[in-house]
Amino acid sequence: MRRIVIVGYGMAGARLADEVRRRDPGVHLTVVGAEPHAAYNRVLLSTVVAGSMTPESTRLHDDDWAERHDIDLRLGCGVEEIDRAARTVRLTSGEEVGYDALVLATGSTPWVPPAEGLLEDGALAPGVVAFRTLDDCAQIEAKAAKGMPVAVLGGGLLGIEAARGLAGRGCLVTVVHPVGHLMERQLDPGAGTVLARTLGRLGIEFRLNSLAAKYLPGDGLVLDDGSHVPAELVVVSAGVRAETSLAVAAGLTVDRGIVVDDALRTSDPRVHAIGDCAQHPGTVSGLVQPAWDQAAVLADRLTGADPAARYRGTSVVTRLKARDVDLAALGDVHTDVDCPDSEVLCFQEPSRGRYAKLVLRDDRVAGAIVLGAPDAAATITQLYDRGIPAPTDRLALLLGRALPAEAASPADLPSSAVICRCNTVSKGQIVSAWRAGAESLPQLAEATRATTGCGGCKDAVCGLLDWLGASQPQPA
Amino acid sequence: MSVIDGQVAPGPGGLCQKGWTAGELLRHPGRLTTPLLHGEPVSWDDALDFVAARIRSYEPDEVAVFGGGGLTNEKAYALGKFARVALKTSQIDYNGRFCMSSAAAAGNKAFGLDRGLPFPLTDLKTADAVLLAGSNPAETMPPFLRHLEGPRLIVIDPRRTPTAERATLHLQPAPGTDLALALGLLHTAVVEGLVDKEYIAERTTGFDDAWRVAAQWWPEQTERVTGVSAADQRAAVELLAGRSYILTGRGSEQHASGTDTVSAFINLALALGLPGREGSGYGCLTGQGNGQGGREHGQKADQLPGYRKIDDPAARRHVMDVWGVSELPGPGRSAYELLMADDVKAMLVFGSNPVVSAPRAAGVADRFKALDLLVVADFVLSETAAMADVVFPVTQWAEEDGTMTNLEGRVIRRRKALDPPPGVRSDLELLNGLATRLGVPAGFPVVPREVFEELRRASAGGLADYSGITYDRLDAERLHWPVPSTGHPGTPRLFLDRFAHADGLARFVPVDHRGPAEPPDAEFPLQATTGRVLQHYQSGAQTRRIGELMKAVPEMYVEMHPDTAARAGLEAGSLAHVVSRRGRVTAAVRCVPSMRADAVFLPFHFPGDGRANLLTNPALDPTSRMPEFKVCAVRLERA
Structure with a gap:
């Protein structure tokens, strides 16, 4: 065998x-x-x-x-x-x-930044936990208490997820990140900045462009600029x-x-x-x-089920799993809006935590960052994964779910507009029936059958009745 | 609904245009009033003699029967008995296999019993929220929406249907990804702390195994596969926690993984603690006129009356005793397999039009051409009847007595309102005439009430126990099965104390997403999904004969996003070919901005080269043998 x-x-x-x-x-x-x-x-x-x-x-x-x-x-x-x-x-x-x-x-194994004191005899020092295994989680859970200062080393995807989780538990979280913006592998600086602002509103503080220089057990971290970050727990999430x-x-x-x-x-x-x-x-x-x-x-x-099977790579979509922060990043996101070879759209609304960037080539999504627009993230990911051409209305795509159109006034509807779908009754038929004397809802229902199916058009028919009533010449 | 002077009057629930106009067919000039033998009018005796003689020349299993979910309980019961007693064939199945079988299989697995809604329809009104998974009642049964005016509505549908437009929340998954979405919703319910742990512990078994699968479908993972945003998944689950109902329809069921998809929605309902409690639950929305009753009394390949299993020795013994026979055939083949079986020489079709309604319809038509004998009982010359060697003109709804069982398991009397036109006989008379000529003169009464009396005895002790139901009681009471004795009040709400498995517990079934049987590729880059429009019913054989309905929806069309049309060189109103590996449909283009750019929709009510089922994929669900009607790979061409 x-x-x-x-x-x-x-x-x-x-x-x-x-x-x-x-x-x-x-x-x-x-x-x-x-x-x-x-x-x-x-x-x-x-x-x-x-x-x-x-x-x-x-x-x-x-x-x-x-x-x-x-x-x-x-x-x-x-x-x-x-x-x-x-x-x-x-x-x-x-x-x-x-x-x-x-x-x-x-x-893989966690990479520990070369700060003095993080490692003791090759193992993490007391008060320092990696964020990699179930045992690590158990340790974090056991130690993290409400109001406790915690430092997270690393502002990548996992570091931010850990920071968000800890902030949700009531910890006072500071993220120390060596680069100028968060998640630099997946985000451009603009998105990284909006993300930090969003997370800041959830109570998380950031020390960007900063390296941890020294760990002081029970006290915190000294950074490379000499400043101090208080921490009774240090979570290491600096890469693997x-x-x-x-x-x-x-x-x-x-x-x-x-x-x-x-x-x-x-x-x-x-x-x-x-x-x-x-x-x-x-x-x-x-x-x-x-x-x-x-x-x-x-x-x-x-198993020989398919001897010709080959792995050709995986297209990666990064999706942050953090409550109240909706972020997706995929493909090439580092193309600028003025790049001549690509069609690049960018929308920024930092005050409401929204940032969206879309990079298109040959009508297909080549890259995107979508922060704070969950519907757009879902749609753009589908276009990217399935290679579907982007819709001609790029703006609607970038902003997510198309806003519901304002309900048209009865006056503006064409005569052929179907009001009662169950019985295929048009506005024109209702108007004719009204002119023929059906001036109440029951009379209209009797004359045209409108509203007698699912009943969903009752409001629309009442709206038509009001409009017809109002358009009648008032007696002098 | 009633008929007064040939005009239809609605019941208290309201009617749609199909209902209002149904009376037109009663006196339609296209109504069949004489048997046809090879297209020529003949007498009933000549037609019956011809068919009986031919049947006698075949081995029993060379003769197949194909029934319909629109037949009354009496006719469905008589048809199953006729096949097994008069024809002695195991080869019987029906078009309900194309409709209900996945939900039925999943219901049986989870609850030990399948009744569309295990609670009265009117309970829905009191709910906080109702989830419709793949159902479009605003078009398929508009009066039903009156029960949904109170609850907040969540609709799962790849299309923005009229039902979805009325929803509080519309989840729009990619075609064929409903199962992944259900797994994601279960995952979200666990993470959000909304599962009912006490209920899971006391009333169910198997949660851990189901969770091990759902654990791999966190919302963001689910979003990537389905296209439904993680935020919307959370919103849906929050709406559902409380007094709510989860209802599945054909959209989740008509897949090669349809049974598993329904199981995944039932798992969600069980995790939220919905089934078996007053004010919440899971149910399946039955499609055809008698979709529920049609699957309970023996026209299904694997079933005997009373929702008994044909391979259960005790069930066989009971039914043989009632029928006074000493042997019964075993289980036969499922609908599509039966239609395509090349060892079948004669096919008897009742209340169905498979040349239009079966998957890969061109293959079915070819197979029918190759039969020795095709016999069709219908009241209009449907596309299938037009191919038949013998056509029997039979009665329709207003011309016959009988019972139907509706989606909530309530048995309803149908009363004869009119005499049929001269020359038309009931299906019961047809079966009696054939059975007599086949040497079985007794046991096939032509009076529906007598058939029902026998059905009561045959179903006694079965899951769907009708033994306590009489026509007289139905005149006075609302009776939901099981009704095990004439003193029993019926069972409007099932499972309140226990589920129907021996241990009384409901079962979580561990299921995983597989995706469509035919994923899109470079050659066929789009996904086609099929469904109904309000004005037409089933294969359209009836509704295409009604002027008012044809005026509203006269011709085959295909819906697509305007960008999809433009990229294929098409525009609104132009004619397109929709092409799959199995066939080509010609349809007028309708541009619908809410469609996904990678999907097209085709209604299945049209004949000839407008048959949506020329395209559909006959990949079958391994449990229910349901074909994958709801998704196949296609491309668009200019016609």
Whole structure:
């Protein structure tokens, strides 16, 4: 029987195991997970920090998942070494497990900025927590109290989600960010500024263009300009690094991550990599969608369900998950409005937290930032994902849901306008019936059947009656 | 509704134009009044003799019966019995498979019982909010909207329909993504703390498994797939928390994943604690005239009367005893599979027009041409009847007694108001005549009340138990099934104490989004969705014969966004070809600015090269065998 070994039981590894089992109930499947509990949905951790979801409800699998699906699951277990020649992995328990196909889904680890005191003996100092695992969340939950000053290191997507969650819990949050505007990977400076203003109204403070220089336990951070940020808790969310140590030790080609081709093969064709630890030209790390797409492709290949399956990259849409802040960013957002090769629209209303930028090429959405306009975000994302040509009315697209037209006055309706849809009764028929003597609602209903179906046109018919009454010559 | 001097008068609920004009067909010049044999008028005896002789020359399973959800309970019951007792065939199914089957399957899974609305329709008035998932009653049954005047309305529909225009909140998902949206709404309900944990613990089972799937559909993820904004998902769930109802229609059901889609909406309803409580609930809006009753009494391939399962030994024994037979065929094939089965030599069609209404309709028409024998009972020469070897002219609604079961499971008397024209007989008389000639002279009464008396006994003890219902009681009472004895008051509200599974608990069913069976691609970049317009009914065989309705909506059309039209070189009023992998439809272009730019809409009531079902995809739901009517990939061409 073919043996597949998956190293890593995070979102990528768990998804791959599910996808493989769905396609092939027979193949021998081993999953090795370093954390002691079932896989969980990392995307939802900010929701846990915000207090609207329990850690338990983020779990991807039940306790009996492995048993039900006949999977050899090793929890709280790492891989010491890969022996590519013998096609075995040696576990931290000392056991050796053979494979026909090996998948590395080892994810990534938080990057800790080089500020003095954040690390003690290679581990985070007391009072410093990463924002990466369920255990991290449990620590944050346990420590964060109402009114407590908290510093978040990093103003990227996850840092802002954590900051918003903590502010929602009543913490006094300061975000320290080394660049001049927030989420610089996804936003242009204008959007970053509006975002900071919106978050500021929710109680979050920012120290932009600032690096943490020193951590003072129980007191806070000293920044590179010598200023001080009070913090009884420091949450580190300054980016991640692909976890590649096993791959490096095994002699696989590694750049920023483990290099894979469109078949998700590493430099050893029996070894594959997916998710955050993998480096594929078509995607960026740190997001779940590429990992899920890769899991589907790799499952197709490993089970033979579709030997021709290839991963061609994932188009990324960044969507901030933070209560009362609606932000989507996608594609190329760094093109200026005066760029001659593109059609670029930009709308700014910082006082109401709105910013929208749309970059179009060949009539298609090439990039967009939409902040504070949820309907526009949803629509523009669909156009981008599906390659649908943008509507000719660009302005309506940029601003989101088209405003409802003012209800037309009965006088302005054409005679052919259908008033009662149930019975196809036009304004003209109602006017004729009125002129023929049907001057009340029941009489009109009798004469034309208007209002006798769903009744939804009653207001419109009453409006017509009023208008007809008012247009009648008054007796002298 | 009643008929006075051939004119229709409305009941208290109101009528739409279809209702007002229905009387026109009673004396329509196109009304069939004589049997046709190969297009020539013949006597009833000659037609019956011909058909019976031909049937006798086939093996039982080479003869198939295709029924309709518009037939009365008596006729639906008699048809199922006729197939299994007189023809001895297992090959019977009906057009309700195209309509109700996904909701029925999901209802049975969740509650152990399928009754469209497990509560009286009038309960809706008292609700805070009603969610309509894929239903457009402002066009399909306008009087129903009178029950929705109080609650705030949330409508899920890819199109801005007249119903959506009346909604407090219109969620406009991409075609074929309703299931993802339902998962997203469940996720949001959990995150917003709106689930009823006590109810989940006491009255349901399986929440954790359903949640494991829904956990992967956080609002922003759902938004990306469906196009419904995360903010609108939150708004919808907030509206629904409280006294509310979730109702599904064909829009969520007519998909290759229709059963799962309905399950996902039921999961949402269960998580919010709606079903089985007075003042809230889940229901499905039945489509055809007798959509509910038509699926309870045995014209479905897998069913026996009383909503019994045909593969249940106890159910078989009970029905065999009532029918006085010692054997019964087993389950047959589902509607589309039956229509396309090349081992079927003779097909008997009652109350249906599959050449227009079945998916991939051109294939069905080809298959019908290849049959040895096609027999159609109808009152007008429908497109299917026009192909038939033998056509029997039968009675219609105002000319016959009987019962119907409406969407709330209430059994309603239909009273004969007029004598049929000379030459026209009822379906019951037709079945009796055929059965007699096939050597089964007893057991097929022609009087509806006698059939109903037998239906009462056959349904006794089943899920849909009619044994306590009599014509006399129906004259005086409003009776919702089950009515297990003549002293029983009926069951307007089901599940108040327990659900119908053995343990009394409702089941969450873990389901995941799969997307349309035929995603758009470079060759067919648009998605077509099909549906109804107010003025027409089903295949249009009836309503296209009524002048007033044809004046209002005379010809096949296709709705699209003005940009979509312009990009295809089309404009409002011009003729377009809508092309899919299965066929080509010719339709007049209507520009509708509220349409998605990647979707077009086609009504399915028109014949010939205007048949929307020339395009539709016969991908079947694995559980309900419902075809994917609601979404297929197409492109536009100038005609």
